[in-house]
Amino acid sequence: MSAAAEPKVYGWCPGALRPMMSGDGLVVRVRAPLGRLTQDQARGVAQLSQTHGNGLLDISARANLQMRGIREDRHQELITGLRDLGLIDLDAQAEARRNVLLAPFWRTGDDTQAIARDLSAALTAVTDFTLPGKFGFAVDCGAEPVLQDTAADIRIERAGNTLILRADGAETGTPVTRESAVPEALALARWFLDQGGAPEGRGRMHRLIARRGPPEAHTAAMAKVGFCAKPGAVPAGRLAALEFGQMPAATLAALADLGPLRLTPWRALLVEGAGQLPPLPGLILGATDPRLQVVACTGAPGCLQALSPTRDLARALAPHVPAGTKLHVSGCTKGCACPGPAPLTLTATGPDNFSLIRHGTAADQPLKTRLSAAALRAAPELLKEGS
Ligand code: SF4
Missing domain, CATH: 3.90.480.10 (Sulfite Reductase Hemoprotein;Domain 2)
Incomplete structure (x- = not known):
């Protein structure tokens, strides 16, 4: 490219x-x-x-x-x-529809496993609607939600003793049971399509919710719960x-x-x-390994769109990333490894040429430009605030 x-x-x-x-x-x-x-x-x-x-x-x-x-x-x-x-x-259509993510800490026979199993079967069987390619479901019914920071369009979560079905981007949802969760989730997917959530076959739930809010019946509050896997x-x-x-x-x-x-x-x-x-x-294996503070996409040569390699640089800079923060190294402005904002981002703009962005995405306005991998390795303090 x-x-x-x-x-x-x-x-x-x-x-x-x-x-x-x-x-x-x-x-x-x-x-x-x-x-x-x-x-x-x-x-x-x-x-x-x-x-x-x-x-x-x-x-x-x-x-x-x-x-x-x-x-x-x-x-x-x-x-x-x-x-x-x-x-x-x-077939490929059934494969694409069965986009169900479940909280990995499920126990055999619990709500998460049972609902995810039934939802996967229902999505495989349903043929009367087509959802956008990236549209997905999160089944997150353990004691506390662990998937709220993971991309999904329709969520089934637990609030105390109640299961809540929620459209992504909304702060409220509607109570469901283990039995009603799947039909209600499919009804919410149809509502998304009926409301024009996928013009030309593309669209995400949170964008529709930002435009028109959740369905009127979705009034049950769902708290935001942070989770960090180590x-x-x-x-x-x-x-x-x-x-x-x-x-x-x-x-x-x-x-x-x-x-x-x-x-x-x-x-x-x-x-x-x-x-x-x-x-x-x-x-x-260690919870304090510095590599946990860096993310990097495939980069060159593995990605056709990459403008520069990414991972060797990320590995070299990992020990210098300030504690409690995160560095995202991206091979282009698409930012596949971290689509949202990160405290620090290095975006490749050409072969061995990076821009530094603070508190933004890979496509945001850079603070510094024309940084080579060698310059960043030689002066990793460039990553520190105020440098
Ligand atoms: S961010 Fe760009 S270079 Fe990296 S994997 Fe995505 S498309 Fe490829």
């Missing part, structure tokens, strides 16, 4: 049946049922990644597993392998973060030997029932 070109907005996410071409081959996104891989499934995916791709796996911000570097002439063979593992939907012991097992949300397939295979795996939207994996985890390539 030339330095002057605007990044391309696709408006849809890759799936397994509808992969997306990237700089390192096809990106194939696997939407594991209920965000969980059995030990056999995880071993199988690791093997397929090594056989048909470049052996690198990402976890997406919606807790999907992304296989990178898949060769185009191997895609069909890969799909056959994934289907044998029970990881492929009936590596370590959690309900159901142990959480391991992934450096830049990526790991080699061999790491997935090694983790599979320790237990079933749950995918999370926090660039982390939950290993069910695990005590300690061994150090493995790509894993971050």
Whole structure:
């Protein structure tokens, strides 16, 4: 991509049946049922990644597993392998509709698991409406919500003893039960379409809510609850973060030997029932590791739109990021790794050329421009306030 070109907005996410071409081959996104891989499934995916791709796996911000570097002439063979593992939907439309994220700390038979299962089945079966490609549902019914900072359009959450269905962007919702949650969620999705939330097939719930407010019946207050995932012991097992949300397939295979795996939207994996985890390539096991303070997209050469590599720079700057803050390094103004504002952002504007933005997104007005990776490594104090 030339330095002057605007990044391309696709408006849809890759799936397994509808992969997306990237700089390192096809990106194939696997939407594991209920965000969980059995030990056999995880071993199988690791093997397929090594056989048909470049052996690198990402976890997406919606807790999907992304296989990178898949060769185009191997895609069909890969799909056959994934289907044998029970990881492929009936068709690409059903795959796209089944965009359900569930709080990873669910227990067998609890509201989160039961509603997410029923909602996934209902979205697979429904054929009379088409939602925008990125439209998604969050089922977050543990004692406290943990997904409020994760992108979703329709949320089912708990407030005390009550389940609340809420349109994203609204501060109020409507009470539901375990039985009514799924039909009510589908009705809210239809309301979104009826209200003109998706002109030309694109749109997000929070934009519609900002324009016209929630449905009139949505009057039950839902408090904002912050949550920050850290590596370590959690309900159901142990959480391991992934450096830049990526790991080699061999790491997935090694983790599979320790237990079933749950995918999370926090660039982390939950290993069910695990005590300690061994150090493995790509894993971050310490809650104070400086790499937890940086995010960086794929960058060059893996992304076709990237103007510069990102991750080596982010890794080098991580120990210098002021405590309690966050650095986002983006290969272009699209800001895939952190679509919202970050305390510090370095956006590539050309080969080895970055702009520094404070308290903004990758596309916002920079404070400093024309910074090379070498200059930033030599003078990381540039990241400090007032420098
Ligand atoms: S933000 Fe990064 S991953 Fe996204 S399009 Fe730009 S370079 Fe590619």
